[in-house]
Amino acid sequence: MPQDHPDGTVPTVFSKADVKVPVDIQAQYITLDVDITAQTVGNIAIDVAAQSVGNISINLAASAITLDINLAASAITLDVNLHSQTANIDIDITATSIGNLTIDIEAQSVGVYLSPDWEVKQGNQKQITGSSVVADSFLTSYVTATYTVPAGKEFYLYGVSGCGHANAQADGDLNQICSARIIKTVDAAEAYQYLGGNGGFTYPFTVPIKYEAGVLIELEFKHIANHDMLYIGSMFGFERSI
């Protein structure tokens, strides 16, 4: 049994195969040295609420490390030095202002992705396609593809395409006029982007259109041709959590 040190500290040693140590410390001043030598370590949840925190030195030596860090402070100094053969670093900064940002990379190769490419690489792309057969009803509108942006996400529309062709062989050589629009509906208010063409159209947007959670997006065709048509429309972009 360890003996209390004259200064009041209590050394504690655990040597069992499975150790669980819930610790709740409430003190004005704490010195806490933790040395863990284990084959595996599960979840370590540390919640520090203090007016000031001194130096925290963390030295991790492992074949694989997943480290989620959420820092909320009026001022942060964060020095990170990574020595690794490969490293994936996702950094998401939300700040009113950013001071100096110095990045020093020494690597044999570095991949830099534009945002759309990166979102596709992360599996966040969306291709929303729809079709409807339209009978000869002049100036009637038909929705072909719809999507409501889920809670906690935002959708970036990077382009739209549409196609219209005759539904009967006898009308195949006629003009196949497509008139379409993207409708954004929030609280019964609507905003539009108008599109059109003869037989079809494709518009990649140089600046994406951003839709927030709860917005209903619809790709709608208006029937203008004088014969029955089949309309097919597609919206493409990516979605990410906010």
Place this chain on the structure above:
Amino acid sequence: MKEGLRRFYSGDFNTMNQQWQSDGSVVITLSKDDENKAYRFKVTDLYGEHEEVLEDEVIDTRPPTYIEARMKEAKKHGSKGST
């Protein structure tokens, strides 16, 4: 809630196809990268108060087994191929 409809409302997919029917219903097919399956369901009154899933199924989207066998064989031979 059916799994397909859950994915529809949570945005848990990469591709979606909607086939609007003359009776106002819509057949929706959702798929996600690397899952080798798709969710297809027919729904009436989409987004409406009386929305109802009439039919739903999970589709195996893997290539036919004979195609997978050919791809496996091609990978085995690398760039050399056979004459």
